[in-house]
Amino acid sequence: MFRLADAAGVSKLLLAGTTPTPPQPGIRKTARSTERSVPYEVVKDPVAYLARSRQSGALILALEITDQSTSLFDLDLPEPDREIVLLAGSESTGIAGELLALCDAAVHLPMYGQNTSMNVTVALGAAVYLILMKVQ
Template sequence: MPERLPNEKNMFDGLSAEQKQQLYDRAADFFSDNKRQLFDRLVQNRTRHIAVVLENIYQSHNASAVLRSCDCFGVQDVHVVEDRNPFNPAGDVAVGSSKWVDYYKHADIEAAYAHLRSKGYRIVATLPHEKDTMITELPIDQPTALVFGTELTGLSEKAVELADAYVKIPMYGFTESFNISVCAALSLFYLTEKMRASDIKWRLSDEEQTTLKLFWAMQAIRDGEKVVEKLKDEMTS
């Protein structure tokens, strides 16, 4: 199993959907109505139908920019492979976005792909390839994980070899590639717009939304994890 970051465990495992809702209602007393309304609005546009995989991104500002794009486009899950370069988002670029998305650390690309396939994802590598498709034409009928590689050398041979499909972004200039953060932003824009215009059931379930709002609540409350843990203990004791 991947390691979930920054929360090492899901403290809400074992709670029923009703208990999670009750716990969130109690936690919401610790922050403003405006914040609660914001959470209710934003969670409606969160998705796991599209996910992002980052393989050995070594420049912190690029990692942070990708997290920021994920948050902006409502993509909730980021999967990190750091068997060569540590994943270290820069706070000044992420502008707090790392608090609102879920990211998971995998031992290597094979482990990341295996985990995603077990969840029903199609693995799509972002690079020019003899079998590539323009990103505007990529089918999104099933959950899709976009894979982005390191800045200088791109994706590893394994990441390319084991992918299910390949996409490229239309380009009309002399430069042969986009910066990784730009590539991620453009890719997410194309696919999330296509997804939202479709009949695909891309939204989180009601229980997933409540669970996510609980994690957000811990970010919004001072010492939020301790507060929510105490509320949970009081509710379940």
């Protein structure tokens, strides 16, 4: 995620739940030292963080396939300069319901194969670049 954030010019990574945080040795190796240059915040209370973000006007998107989720191919961003908070959940459990309830929308990547999910980091990479296409 640090390398993705660096490559895409993401303003900040939010690390919550069971997400590993620096200075764990595995992060430095996989991040190729981008954990030193990409701003990040360890969020202890994601519900409170999302509530504050929503109050400050951020668009909060959950990267999650739901009955009401919108394909990222079809997503319209009404205000391209608006801050976007993109949530990704655990590969096994997804995004908690209490967090989904605070999101403005759930978005997904179209799945054309037999599987209905992909690696979180791969999905984030595709989602971040699709969103970048829409805001530039």
